[in-house]
Amino acid sequence: MYCKVCFDAGKPEEVFTSHSVKNEFGMVTCVTLLSHNCELCGCIGHTPRYCPAPSRPKMFCAFCRDLGKEHTDHNMWENGLISCWELMNTGCTNCGEMGHTPKYCTADPPKFCPVCRDAGNDYDHDLMENGIVVCEYLLSLECPNCGELGHTRKYCTKPPPKFCPFCKQSGKPYDHDLKEDEVVVCKELLANECTKCGNMGHTPKHCTFPSKKERLQRAKDGEKLGDLLEEAIKNASAPRSKNKGLKKYVRVL
Numbered sequence: 109m110y111c112k113v114c115f116d117a118g119k120p121e122e123v124f125t126s127h128s129v130k131n132e133f134g135m136v137t138c139v140t141l142l143s144h145n146c147e148l149c150g151c152i153g154h155t156p157r158y159c160p161a162p163s164r165p166k167m168f169c170a171f172c173r174d175l176g177k178e179h180t181d182h183n184m185w186e187n188g189l190i191s192c193w194e195l196m197n198t199g200c201t202n203c204g205e206m207g208h209t210p211k212y213c214t215a216d217p218p219k220f221c222p223v224c225r226d227a228g229n230d231y232d233h234d235l236m237e238n239g240i241v242v243c244e245y246l247l248s249l250e251c252p253n254c255g256e257l258g259h260t261r262k263y264c265t266k267p268p269p270k271f272c273p274f275c276k277q278s279g280k281p282y283d284h285d286l287k288e289d290e291v292v293v294c295k296e297l298l299a300n301e302c303t304k305c306g307n308m309g310h311t312p313k314h315c316t317f318p319s320k321k322e323r324l325q326r327a328k329d330g331e332k333l334g335d336l337l338e339e340a341i342k343n344a345s346a347p348r349s350k351n352k353g354l355k356k357y358v359r360v361l
Contacts, residue, residue, distance in 0.1 A: 171195045
């Protein structure tokens with residue numbers, strides 16, 4: 109014989125193997141089950157799974173569930189009113205009233221200024237009203253792009269200032285363009301002699317003149333001497349302070 113009720117209840121082996129749940133007539137004979145109170149109806153002699161009473165709808169509280177708490181022992185609403193004590197004791201961070209969250213708040217949202225927040229200032233005020241900036245902090249800011257007050261570089265409508273990276277790197281005034289229509293216009297760069305080829309107007313980083321290693325490799329690969337000389341002459345025809353590019357090229361060959 110075997111009694112599953114006693115087995116599930118953790119009774120000793122000699123207990124759950126000494127009898128069955130029911131006798132041959134279908135009547136409950138297990139003492140453990142006969143003394144058990146049903147959690148659904150409160151009567152003894154059966155479990156909720158076999159309860160003859162009409163089943164009640166399961167209770168559910170979404171607010172408690174989202175908090176990670178038990179939410180099946182009560183409903184969130186009853187007859188259109190909040191019945192969850194957790195929610196009733198919750199203060200809204202938008203309006204300060206109890207009984208709801210900001211998601212369902214009907215009050216106007218609080219004032220907020222992203223510029224002051226990013227600057228570490230008090231930001232419980234509006235940034236703009238009717239499309240006009242009203243934030244005093246932003247109105248006092250000078251745009252580093254155009255020098256005007258009331259906006260940042262990100263929202264400046266003026267074209268960016270001229271900028272020459274070559275002069276900046278050289279420690280010279282760089283408030284001018286480096287190129288115009290892909291042509292170098294910076295006087296400092298135009299007067300600069302490339303230490304690789306001897307030509308003017310560029311740096312070794314942007315030099316197209318083949319290096320010594322490249323020239324040797326191309327000669328080894330069987331390129332004609334005339335083609336290499338033609339390329340050397342072409343490079344040597346550019347403005348230069350010392351006409352040494354061609355000499356170096358021929359000397360290597």
